[in-house]
Amino acid sequence: AQSVTQLDSQVPVFEEAPVELRCNYSSSVSVYLFWYVQYPNQGLQLLLKYLSGSTLVESINGFEAEFNKSQTSFHLRKPSVHISDTAEYFCAVRAPWGNTPLVFGKGTRLSVIA
Amino acid sequence: SQTIHQWPATLVQPVGSPLSLECTVEGTSNPNLYWYRQAAGRGLQLLFYSVGIGQISSEVPQNLSASRPQDRQFILSSKKLLLSDSGFYLCAWSDLGQAGNEQFFGPGTRLTVL
Numbered sequence: 001a002q003s004v005t006q007l008d009s010q011v012p013v014f015e016e017a018p019v020e021l022r023c024n025y026s027s028s029v030s031v032y033l034f035w036y037v038q039y040p041n042q043g044l045q046l047l048l049k050y051l052s053g054s055t056l057v058e059s060i061n062g063f064e065a066e067f068n069k070s071q072t073s074f075h076l077r078k079p080s081v082h083i084s085d086t087a088e089y090f091c092a093v094r095a096p097w098g099n100t101p102l103v104f105g106k107g108t109r110l111s112v113i114a
Numbered sequence: 115s116q117t118i119h120q121w122p123a124t125l126v127q128p129v130g131s132p133l134s135l136e137c138t139v140e141g142t143s144n145p146n147l148y149w150y151r152q153a154a155g156r157g158l159q160l161l162f163y164s165v166g167i168g169q170i171s172s173e174v175p176q177n178l179s180a181s182r183p184q185d186r187q188f189i190l191s192s193k194k195l196l197l198s199d200s201g202f203y204l205c206a207w208s209d210l211g212q213a214g215n216e217q218f219f220g221p222g223t224r225l226t227v228l
Contacts, residue, residue, distance in 0.1 A: 032214050032215075034214075034216060036219075041202075041222070041224070042221060042222065043204055043206075043219035043220050043221050043222050044158075044204065044206075044217075044219040045219070046216055046218070049214055049216060051214050090157070090158065094215065099146060099165050099210055099215075101146075101148055101160055101163050101217070102216075102217050104157060104158045104160075105157065106156070106157035107157045107158070
């Protein structure tokens with residue numbers, strides 16, 4: 001079975017500052033990893049995912065995440081945040097086979113301050 | 115392209131009343147379907163998932179039930195709502211044939227039980 005820990009429930013950051021949202025996972029097998037974003041009163045949208053290959057994955061809006069197998073981490077980063085990045089971010093994991101649901105972390109609320 | 119619909123968008127119900135939330139998916143066949151609940155500050159809780167018509171897996175024992183009467187329709191029900199059933203209910207689908215089997219979320223239903 002897999003599990004996900006998002007260490008920070010809330011992260012306030014000033015506009016144009018860098019940010020890192022932490023995600024650690026636990027699994028006895030290889031995994032697929034995902035970051036989702038949820039804007040207020042909306043469903044979740046996929047931000048980026050790691051399936052295989054390059055350990056650094058990027059989204060179209062400037063976020064990136066790096067898969068670190070030795071540290072079992074998949075931290076999300078952005079070098080310069082905007083007000084519009086204010087949202088809740090969820091890390092998720094699943095085994096690369098079978099038909100099981102994603103396992104989600106509890107989420108990190110990113111608040112960007114002007 | 116695939117789309118997912120949920121209705122109603124918001125709902126206010128008295129304690130003890132019944133509940134029926136509906137989710138439909140278009141543009142795909144034989145999807146995996148999921149119901150999640152998101153309570154304030156508690157992240158995403160998987161309630162039910164289904165890999166086919168009439169096949170429902172329950173993750174959390176409670177007074178809710180789910181049904182899948184058609185391939186692309188997933189219904190969440192309750193005979194008698196509790197105050198603790200308040201929350202944001204999200205439906206999601208995934209396709210085992212897609213790389214990563216990532217989940218796509220609907221817009222959600224905000225349920226308030228008074």
